[in-house]
Amino acid sequence: DADVTQTPRNRITKTGKRIMLECSQTKGHDRMYWYRQDPGLGLRLIYYSFDVKDINKGEISDGYSVSRQAQAKFSLSLESAIPNQTALYFCATSARTGGDEQYFGPGTRLTVT
Amino acid sequence: LAKTTQPISMDSYEGQEVNITCSHNNIATNDYITWYQQFPSQGPRFIIQGYKTKVTNEVASLFIPADRKSSTLSLPRVSLSDTAVYYCLVGPGGSSNTGKLIFGQGTTLQVKP
Numbered sequence: 001d002a003d004v005t006q007t008p009r010n011r012i013t014k015t016g017k018r019i020m021l022e023c024s025q026t027k028g029h030d031r032m033y034w035y036r037q038d039p040g041l042g043l044r045l046i047y048y049s050f051d052v053k054d055i056n057k058g059e060i061s062d063g064y065s066v067s068r069q070a071q072a073k074f075s076l077s078l079e080s081a082i083p084n085q086t087a088l089y090f091c092a093t094s095a096r097t098g099g100d101e102q103y104f105g106p107g108t109r110l111t112v113t
Numbered sequence: 114l115a116k117t118t119q120p121i122s123m124d125s126y127e128g129q130e131v132n133i134t135c136s137h138n139n140i141a142t143n144d145y146i147t148w149y150q151q152f153p154s155q156g157p158r159f160i161i162q163g164y165k166t167k168v169t170n171e172v173a174s175l176f177i178p179a180d181r182k183s184s185t186l187s188l189p190r191v192s193l194s195d196t197a198v199y200y201c202l203v204g205p206g207g208s209s210n211t212g213k214l215i216f217g218q219g220t221t222l223q224v225k226p
Contacts, residue, residue, distance in 0.1 A: 041218060042200060042219055045214070058213070102157075102159065103159075104158070107156055109154075
């Protein structure tokens with residue numbers, strides 16, 4: 001079984017809809033992250049969480065919100081989806097002392113029409 | 114966080130050694146150099162990390178000169194399956210790590226038969 005799982009893997013939604021992407025991990029890591037990747041570009045950090053009670057904005061948090069329901073679960077929400085949020089979304093985890101070595105999930109391909 | 118510059122693309126043939134160089138002129142004293150590999154439609158995967166001199170693992174070697182303003186990822190005897198995007202990242206590491214990775218565009222390595 002994969003250490004970091006994301007659901008759904010693919011999603012098509014309409015402009016204005018609320019959508020939630022979920023991430024679960026079995027690595028026992030404290031830190032979790034959400035990134036987005038646009039075609040031909042590197043990943044950009046949306047939000048990150050160093051423990052259940054710690055949530056931090058990344059470089060592109062506008063239009064997104066997150067929830068850390070448990071150590072193993074970190075959800076990303078788009079309150080009102082817009083077409084320029086069409087992208088590949090990745091969840092990642094890392095140990096408290098190993099922030100440079102992050103373990104990524106398989107990604108969620110989101111299309112907003 | 115220090116800016117990195119690496120070639121957009123490289124071509125190689127199976128069995129050759131590939132060296133990808135990354136420039137990071139503004140690297141800070143507590144910055145580490147980390148490389149990730151990403152296959153299409155997958156999350157990035159940690160390859161190697163170093164602070165100075167040379168680091169080697171079962172996958173790659175990382176060469177860092179004394180001034181640390183550049184680094185070279187060396188992949189020995191590449192195969193077709195090494196075709197991927199390779200990202201060079203520079204940021205606080207070790208006990209100073211913040212978990213905030215900055216991905217640039219990366220280097221697309223194409224290995225030909």
